[in-house]
Amino acid sequence: EVQLVESGGVVVQPGGSLRLSCAASGFNFDDYAMEWVRQAPAKGLEWVSLINYDGGSTYYTDSVKGRFTISRDNKRNSLYLQMNSLRPEDTALYYCAKDNSVGAIDYWGQGTLVTVSS
């Protein structure tokens, strides 16, 4: 059974940093691209970032470029999101997500809540 478990969400001040983690199990982690998607309170889904199967390619939405870094450790079956220079508008539930073989997200974690507030 595929499981994605996010951690690291906390309350942080504007300008602060945070690293989110996602522990994956139940599938061959190093075969699939992984993504981060966020959802602000009572809002829709917003795609954040993607990393390919071996970490060689990464992609970001414009609003986080230069501030967020996605990475993975295939030996530890883990995905990460380093978040710097955080802004109030980064406040959201952050989901870790797995791609299927054709690039669609087929599994989601339960999410970890990041709150950026003074």
Next chain:
Amino acid sequence: DIVMTQSPDSLAVSLGERATISCKSSRSVLYRPNNKNYLAWYQQISGQPPKLLIYGASTRESGVPDRFSGSGSGTDFTLTISSLQAEDVAVYYCHQYYTSPRTFGQGTRVEIK
């Protein structure tokens, strides 16, 4: 960026009736070399993460009831729930994975009339 626009924003349908949601992309998400549309549909029930219903515009994910179907190609897509059940009350999102940045529609809330 490809903008995904869903309509309507919300709809109320009687139990057992058909629900239809439209999704339009600002550019084609059809990859002509393999003739595949890089378009997925997700269902998000309140308090839960999204769930994949349809990918490739019309391929139903394993375990998804056959009352859910997807159609369309290029820039115009439709999600149809043929006979609405109580457990289908949710917000539905279309999503293009054709190119980065990947993008979602704004969501359509489906309720019981």
